[in-house]
Amino acid sequence: MNLRDVALIVFVMAVWGANFGFGKWGLEELPPLLIMGLRFVLTAALLVPFFPLPRAQLGRIVLLSFTLGFVHFALMFTGMKHVDASTAAIAVQIQVPFSALLAALFFNDKLGWRRALGMALAFCGVVLLAGEPQTQSNLLYLGFVLMASMVWAVAAIQMKQISDIDPLALNGWMAVFAAPQLLLGSLLLEDGHMAALAAAGWKGWGAIVYMAVAVTIIGYTLWMRMLRQYPVTQVMPFTLLAPVFGVLAGVAMLGESLSLLKILGGIVTIVGVAIITIRRPQQAQPTAPRS
Template sequence: MRPLDLLLAVGVMLIWGYNFVIAKYGLAELPPLLFMALRFGLVALLLVPFVRMPRGRWRDVLILAVMLGLTHFSLMFVGLAHVDAAVAAIVIQVQVPASAFLAMVLFGDRIGWRRALGMAVAIGGVAILAGEPRHSSALWAIGLIVTAAIVWAGANIQMKRMTDLDPSTINGWMSLLAAPMLLCASLLIEDGQWQAVTRASGWAWMAVAFQAVIVVIFSYAIWYRLLRTYSVNQTMPYTLLVPVFGVLSGVLFLDEPASWSLLLGGIATLIGVGIIILRRPKAVEAQAQVT
């Protein structure tokens, strides 16, 4: 990988890791579902005027909007609102073993003993983290994030059916469909939306803008370019930096405690996820290369 592209890859992982902290700023002032509705609404506003939806693809995008936009992000951000950013950055990595398991069930991918070991180690790391006494009152929130990770794994399978679509097209039109869904869900479940919007500080609006512009539009554009330029074996290992940057950001910027269970659970999860990624089957590599 060229030095500039290496820096871009690390930069994208830094954005994704630091995004957990930025999200906490937004969630401190905005209800989670409303926060996501605003994020997707801004993405749609910025992308939809410049991308065209091909005929016959509305069903695929609608399914993705329900799975990823509505379900995954609702669960993820409701959970994130009640746990540390560092904890969420580690727990969401369950998506990797969940993806491997779904690929085995649905596509017959061979797991192998090494990847099975990686799955067990990753899940064990999350269990260590969840078992910390200070998280006893937030186990439900950790459970929501685990569920969000599993839904994300399912959404990845849906995205494999859409590899012919440009990522900006997917992000733009999925956001256009997801935003009203999330707004309706917010109106049904949450309260105080108007007060939250009118009283939100610049930090909250910065969080919405960061999520939409920097994370969804900017960083994913760079990442998809790297995926199309380099092999999966060259790009995917960089994703192991996301929980590292997430934990460091939470500790440095939010003064979150760096407990032994966080460190041990995080290291175990990272090792397990690393084994799964580095032992990726060739068939999966070929599919991921074009996504």
């Protein structure tokens, strides 16, 4: 792998990691479901004109829009509103051991002692995060982030069943169906929409643009290019940088503190995820937004 492509992959990880900081900024001004609904409206508007409707896979895309587009992101951003960005960036990595566990249950993919060890370490790391004083008062919302990660693992199985679709086309058409679900959910479960929209400034609207353009379009275009150019085993270990950049974003953009327990929990979680990712890199391969 040449130096330019290494830099591009690290750039993608930085973009995805910084999304936790931008997401928290946006949540300061807009409710969780509303901001995600608007994100998908913009994503659909930017991508759908370039890709025809994949009619043969339409049913699976609609189902994915509910699992990933609505349930995952509703849980994820509701949790993120009340949990530190750095904590969320680490905790969301639990989706990798969840994916490995589901692969073992539904596809007879042998776990082996190494991946079992990785799963145990990852879960122990999250337990340490839960014991961090600032997180203890928001355990319910940390639970939302963990549930979102489990839902993402389920969605990963759905994505494996959707074949012969450009990842950007998948993201675009999933956004078409996810946006109205999120906006309707916001209408039913959230309030103060008009006031929030009227008062939203550069943080709220900037977060929407960042998530749609930088995370989805730029990030996934570069990511899929690297996956096509290099072996998965060579590319996937770089995903371990995303939570590191997420923690840095929390500190630099939001002024979050790094306690010893949070650092220890992060290290244990990432080591556990690393064991799984390096042993079975396909378990961690994202084809749709993770955050």
